[in-house]
Amino acid sequence: MCRCAHEGLVPEPRFTALAGALRGASLPFVAVPDLCGLAARRDPDLLEWARHPGRKVVACHPRAIVNLFDAAGAPLPGDALIVNLRADSAQTAATQLGIEWNEDRGSGAENELRLSSDSVPTPSPFGPRSSDLGPRSSVLDDPPSPLHPAPSTAPSTLPPPWLPWFPVIDRARCTDCRQCLEFCLFGVYTLENGRIEVRHPENCKPHCPACARICPHTAIIFPKHTEAPIDGSPIADEEAEKARARRELNELLGQDIDAALAERRRRAAARLLDADKLRLAMAERERCSRKPGAEGRT
Ligand code: SF4
Ligand code: SF4
Structure with missing residues (x-):
């Protein structure tokens, strides 16, 4: 289940109500703050979910979801059910998932979501995992993790969180x-x-x-x-x-x-060339600073 935490395209009450219905029906599920972010960094969880028998994805428009999984190298099989909680009500979504709808089930779901594990760091071109998703705990009440310590009050040099926006x-x-x-x-x-x-x-x-x-x-x-x-x-x-x-x-x-x-x-090539030159210059600077006797130099 995708919560669309950055943009809120899946309305929060709808998400919470469906999560409550799943819980009430004792159906296990994984909730993530932002499926786009997982796809951008080709998170290995996606492949596992795509291969899971009877997999169902609750997120947004099916054409987007099929191609997001595909882009992440985790193609969904043709019979995978994709439920569009961006467009449909929680009740419609529950019916598609084969759950009996009960209005009372929405409340209290929030604290009982089972979360995707975020504990295994994987190499990412997007910097630290927390830079694109933010600490999951802040979004989904995940328990504190040593990999996502509580925010410090000290000034941070980390870039601002990346909004997973891409074609x-x-x-x-x-x-x-x-x-x-x-x-x-x-x-x-x-x-x-x-x-x-x-x-x-x-x-x-x-x-x-x-x-x-x-x-x-x-x-x-x-x-x-x-x-x-x-x-x-x-x-x-x-x-x-x-x-x-x-x-x-x-x-x-x-x-x-x-x-x-x-x-x-031509303009794009010039821009990329400049970026390459900058990378080379930084690598050279790094090499120089590691040479014996270079300590303290800038
Ligand atoms: S997959 Fe859809 S619902 Fe999820 S974060 Fe992306 S746009 Fe939002
Ligand atoms: S513009 Fe890009 S995405 Fe569109 S058809 Fe051509 S190659 Fe494909």
């Missing part, structure tokens, strides 16, 4: 045309064996869905967006979406789209 590719729609790759200035996308991948979600600018707007096949989802179908909801009118993408591309890039994309490629 998710709908594989059933993407043609690998590379338009997103050429459009993005921040190196979010890469091309691997002819396939577009989102390898640097942490580079994405929070609340910017620009690449989704220019995708000619409506194949880019931002699960936390509030607008359909960028949020992963079903595409109601294919032709209208294609026309909209063409219009947005013209508005953003002007009439000579090829020239504009070439210019963006």
Whole structure:
């Protein structure tokens, strides 16, 4: 179950009521603050859940969830049940899960949620695990953990928590045309064996869905967006979406789209080059500071 703690797209009373119903029916479940964040760092729990017999996911729009798991390298089998608690009521969700609905069950669920283990640190391109999810204890009343000590009052040099906002590719729609790759200035996308991948979600600018707007096949989802179908909801009118993408591309890039994309490629390359130079300089500085006699130098 995803609580959507950062953006609140799953209303809290709905989440709590369904959690209460599950508890009342003695059905075990795992609640996480932000499924997007787990997918961004390819959390190994996702693979375990995807393989679990009879797995059910309660989160938001199924098209977003299927592709989030896919992006995390944990594809859900075709028969996995995805319940959309963003769109449906707790009662509808309970019915889909085969639970008898009882209005009284909502209360008291809060303190009895079984939580996904957050105790095994895994390498992440997004820094410490707490930087993208925040301490789970603060969101889900998780017991204090030595890995997530209580916040200190001392000044912190940690970056602010990362909002897990990034594009998710709908594989059933993407043609690998590379338009997103050429459009993005921040190196979010890469091309691997002819396939577009989102390898640097942490580079994405929070609340910017620009690449989704220019995708000619409506194949880019931002699960936390509030607008359909960028949020992963079903595409109601294919032709209208294609026309909209063409219009947005013209508005953003002007009439000579090829020239504009070439210019963006150049700017993106320069930006990445600068980032590489900075990384090399920092590595060199680090090496120098480790040389004997270099202690104390800056
Ligand atoms: S957008 Fe969907 S998957 Fe992402 S945190 Fe919110 S409910 Fe969960
Ligand atoms: S622009 Fe859309 S269809 Fe083209 S590669 Fe990107 S996601 Fe796929």
